[in-house]
Amino acid sequence: MNYSFNSRVRYSETGEDGRLTLPGALNYFQDCCTFQAESIGLGMEVLKARDRAWFLSSWQVIVDEYPAMGTEIKITTAPYDFKGFMGMRNFTIETADGRLLAWANSNWTNLIISKGIPARLTPADTDNYVLSKKMEMDYAPRKISLPDDMISQEPFQVQKHHLDTNHHVNNCQYICMAEDFLPEKFKVYQMRAEYKMQAKLGDMICPKTKVESGKVVVSLDDEKGKPYAIVELAEK
Structure with missing residues (x-):
């Protein structure tokens, strides 16, 4: 419902x-x-x-x-x-x-x-949920493929304002982090995100980015190169 x-x-x-x-x-x-x-x-x-x-x-x-x-x-x-x-x-x-x-x-x-x-x-x-009909839309794959030759960016540390009630980085905060790497006047039409691990207070985020025509892919990794989240932002 x-x-x-x-x-x-x-x-x-x-x-x-x-x-x-x-x-x-x-x-x-x-x-x-x-x-x-x-x-x-x-x-x-x-x-x-x-x-x-x-x-x-x-x-x-x-x-x-x-x-x-x-x-x-x-x-x-x-x-x-x-x-x-x-x-x-x-x-x-x-x-x-x-x-x-x-x-x-x-x-x-x-x-x-x-x-x-x-x-x-x-x-x-x-049981308390009543399921609805699946919306008609152009469904993209759940998993996001990383492009070649991604560029490493300056690492930063998880701060208190990134956390939610589960004491992990809130899912929306990863999108805010990824948006920092958008070119000027880039207007996001479609955003895809794949969440892989949970970052906690004090963890280091080591971003990698790839800017393509009409699309930016950001991998927010730990210090060993394993992604916490992968975000793809695309223009119309």
Whole structure:
């Protein structure tokens, strides 16, 4: 079953152009599925008591139009499949009159918090959800191939403001890190992200980048070269 909430684009969610940023859109999506989980009795505290949590495995997000500050919007999420230890969700952002601005697909892994390993889904995890029909969109592969000849960038350390309630770098923070390597006036139409490991406070992020025509790929690695997250940003 779809779940929606209404909002208005705030000044604090906009960039230099006065429009909602890509991280702002991602935060709306994340808030929407969190609100749905709370509304059906499967919120964070309930999952935590069972030593469970949902972690994002991958994003595919398309933003056709970034709404301006003050725009009335509706954010919707629709879980459409559970399989093994994975859950799949679509998202949309629309104007008040129903014009589609952004849409997304996402894959989530149910983890045992204390062990950091996937947990096979049970009725306790899924029965409160009513699945929706999978959205019609051009689905990209979940995995992102790294191009050759990526260029190493200056490493930096994970700070407190990067963390979320799970004490790991929040999924949206990796996108913010990747956006720092975009060329001037690069407008993201499609963002894909693949999350591989969880970075914690004090860990070093060692970025590698490749700028191609209309596309930038960023691998955010640990000090041994293993990626925490891979992000692909593409123009229309």
